[in-house]
Structure formats: C-alpha cells, structure tokens
Amino acid sequence: MPVEWKTSVSSEGEETLIRGYSVFELASKRPFGDTVFLLLRGELPNPKEGKLFNSILTMTTTHGIGNLSTVGARVAASGGSPVNACIAAGLLALGPHHGSGPAEAAAANFQKNASRSPEQLVTEFKNAGKRMPGYGHPVL
DSSP, rough: OOOEEOOOSSEESOEEEETTHHHHHHHHSSSSSHHHHHHSSSOOOOOHHHHHHHHHHTTTTTTTTSHHHHHHHHHHHTTOHHHHHHHHHHHHBBBBBBBBBHHHHHIIITTTTTTTTTHHHHHHHTTTTOOOTTTOOOOO
C-alpha cells in the first residue's frame, strides 16, 4: 500500500499534485519553467511571465563546464586538493565579469528598462559595444 504524504507544496496519494495541479497535467500541457515558477511563486505564470522565466532558465545553461569558476575548481581538483579547497578555488574566481551578472541583469534589464522591449534593449547594448549583464558573453 502506498504511503500518502502532503505538504503545502505537493502531495502524493492517488494523484501526485504540485500546489493543487496534477503533475501529469503539468508535464503534458505546460513548459517545465511553468512548473518551476509554480513551485517558487505558488501560482502558474501568465504568458509574459512564463516566456521570461523560461528564457532565464535556458540562459542558465550557457556556461557548461568551461566557465571561469568551474575551471578553477576543476584545476584544483585535478591537483588532488581537498573538496573544500576546490570549492574555494571556484568561489575565488568570481569577480566583476563572472558571477555578478544576475544582480546587474536585474538592475539593467528589469528595473531601469521596463518600458523598452527586449529587442530594443539588446540593440542598445550592442550598438554601444557593451556586454549584456547577466549572460557573461559579449554581445555580438
């Protein structure tokens, strides 16, 4: 007999629910980001929020194993350093061009530029030869 459990976020028994929504319905009808948004905010996103949140989730995948802090941690590990030293090596690689992007992106993209479209904002950064904060890559 399955064990039933329930929290304010999800429950499992006859049907698995996430904040009152069937996990099977979410999986078959909504993008993954909508479910993460639901877990974090307690409600499904509207279309504009969903598009933005899914874009943010996609952009978190751009760094892979070759970004600055990961390379620092990997190099320390390859030298046989203990785990705490490897983590410290990764953290010590953070700086103004790597690791501070989310705060800059929030300020630049959402607070100061709310009246402009994403396309306008990217064009302005590109024409000015500036990096788009939060992505860690030069604007091409």
